Amino acid sequence: MTQAPEKYVGGSVPRKEDPALITGKANWTDNIKLPGMLHFALLRSPVAHAKITNIDVSAAKEQAGVVAVFTGQDLMDEWGSPLICGWQMTPDQKAPDHYPLVTDEVNYLGDPIAVVAATDRYTAKDALEFIDVDFEELPVVTDLEAAASGGPFVHEDYGTNESYTWNLDIGEVDQAFSNADVVIKERYLQPRVLPTPIEPRAVVANPDPFNGGFTVYTSTQIPHIAKYVLSILTKVPEQKMRIVAPDVGGGFGCKLNVYAEEAIALALARKLGTPVKWVEERSENYLATTHGRGQIQDIEIAASNDGKIQGMRVELIADMGAYLQLGTSLIPVLGAFMYPGIYDFDAYSFKCLSVFTNKTPTDAYRGAGRPEAAYAIERVMDALARRLDMDPAEVRRKNFHPKFDEPRNQPAGIQYDSGDYELTLDKVLELADYQGLREEQRQRRETNDLVQLGIGFSTYTEICGIAPSKVVAALGGGGAGWEMASVRLLASGKAEVVTGTSPHGQGHVTSWSQIAADALGVPVEDVEVIHGDTASSPWGRDTYGSRSLPVGGVAVHLAAEKVIDKAKKVAAHMLEASEDDLEFVGGKFSVAGSPDRGVTIQDIAGAAYLAADLPEGMEPGLSEEHFFDPPNFTFPFGAHICVTEVDTETGKVKVRDYFAVDDCGPVINPIIVDGQLHGGIAQGLAQALYEEAVYDENGNLVTGSMVDFLIPGAPELPNFTLERTVTPSPSNPLGVKGVGEAGTIGAPPAAINSVIDALSHLGVTHIDMPALPFNVWRTIQEAQGGRAGTRDLDVSGRPAQTVDNVDDKGGESL
């Protein structure tokens, strides 16, 4: 037997997930092949808004290899419910009926109209060409302000595009503004972005001949939630439904949903009595899978002349798209609590008007509401620093909550768990050699260097560890923020850990093995982590919102502790000693003072399994489970500095360095945590500098493939210089906070603040994301009083930047 080291947690245990992934043996949904399996393809709307006046599928049905063709009307009897939005943000929230296939009206480009099932994917797709649909086109609304201010309406019956308006008012906001020395009012845009996991979605549905139910293999973050929701959608009883999330190639929030295609797969498998598969193409993914962000943010702060914030007002217009998907309406409100950032003041008001547009529904995208909030507050802090001629680091420092290790009230009415914001700021200033950078910047300005240096800050926090069930319920999500784990020691002394979290790149198998191995005193290689299949892991609330570790990982720890509590009783019986006299070290219980009198956890597991000689009344086996419902969220935080070089002639932005000091509490596996930060920062920089889902005025997605939607590659991104501080959370016994979204939240404002900082001596005070070269170049020209030519009028498809709004450039021009 390998002796377990004293502690795995905190060590860079190599990932257990890797061998299958690097040898091509992983099991993706599209790798699944079942006897008799059909492939299906969807006819998607080629227009953004229209009545369907006629559909003729007869020619498609006659194609060789086609097994069935169904319209929305044909499948209506299959559904127990329209697709579900899980969040009722206000009692009067409008959520239009949204069936997996439309029946009489399409509301966005890509809205599915009909389905073809055929013997292979080429045949299914070919047959789509033989379906005739007649449309009567309707007016299209894509611009958020147009949608907010009146028609055309996406859903005519409502007579409005408003889904809901959500308010939060804390403290004396008007008084704070009337007493303020300085008021700063800014408008920022959050362009839509396309989440783009490299594995598109895929689903296989298979009838189960034994129980009359179904197994659904789907590329999802949420097999457990999908089981419940698909049961409602398709009327398949929950107990006859098995959902498997095989290897999942990234999610980033867009696989935190239950989609039309999953319900259609089930309906086809049931109607045709055979397994069916659907695999999304990338151009289809960009239409059919939820988008992220999409907001206009008006933020206003009141401050004193010495830079102390006294109050804040935030008003959002949030783009829902054409329908509400599972979490669409929650996303902007998840940010509502985070606009105050890590700054201490008393008066805060927030209002979110959420509107329908003729576009793909939005929903969670890595960070989900919090990157938007962090962006606005961190941008406005820089604006305040400029107004008062203060250093951006110092204006932040002046407003920090003081160090705290017990829950502390913040301006939006919730409690942060713990924080030491100055420490992260001090460390990042040192790490980046801030004074040295300012000196280099001064020199470049003095010499009129064509390439100017920018230093951009972001000191952020985020709300993670979703969530206390009562809070989920109070927000309109019903509840169930818990996570569940079971831990068992088998007859051989090897361990199985069953988790309800559902990883798709985060390395839970490795990290949960470390947590369990430490608690159980067994070697890490003796731990198997079971996940992602509702048959073997029946309880779970899945993976999103940086919740897996602070809720699910903690559940593993607590279940393992229960196993050890029971093992201790068995050990006391075996050693004929009192439990109080036993110590548990390195996988062995021994009598205090007599280290030779001991028994290993493996021997105890064997004895508990055989049950031939257990304490009176004890049940056999070492198998325990724990549901962990956290008492509070967790609030990781950090301080980032993005250093850019901006070419003032071409507008090209190069991220030269990125410094980040993050605090996610105690770290389970440093290489995994650093990897999460790398990827998160990269995705944040991608949003800030490169990515935007552009629609034209007719509702066509102009960036509809990877040819047009620029995902940064290796040449576009820097290396990352990371350090961390460790402030344990009081929200859970491991003190852990979560790290999956930190980089995506911290990076966008750091990047944009950096670009503005590089150009501030030229009079630039504002630029919107993405800071692509043309955008930067135009901003420089305008700041210098020049004309940017005529191309600046071609802003169709950008929220609030239609031709009508060219005089309203946002930012400090307001």
Added chain:
Amino acid sequence: MRRIQMTVDGKPHVADVEPRLLLIHHLRENLGIGGTHVGCDTSNCGACTVLMNGESVKSCTLLTVQADGQEITTVQGIAENGDWHPMQTAFHEQHGLQCGYCTPGMIMASISLLKENPNPSEDEIREGLEGNVCRCTGYENIIKAVQQAAGQMQGSSSPVAS
């Protein structure tokens, strides 16, 4: 249908295929090679990268008939006698993957890169991999993995990389 033959990961295959069949679909559907992935359909992401006669190609935009008579190597054919290729080891040791979906293509592109330039600078690695997109790692650890593999492959000869 057209009869083609090709060698895939060292094994000869003969098949009758439609002229329009993409190589990636031939590999995945007909030959059962699940380790080569489709990510974008437009040859931007590189998840489908394989080697044709030792040089990286994107199998999602190559017709199967174009590979007639050629030698194809996928991520499933680069280990030798059960030992990982140095590039596979390096990706594991440097944590150069998270979800792993881009990884087979990234590994094959990296092997091809080192064949052309056995001792690349960091910038040369970044430029060399610009046709492969990773959404998880931010690339830094992928660059380190290629650097590690380059160091290990110097002086040793691998049939794929040499």
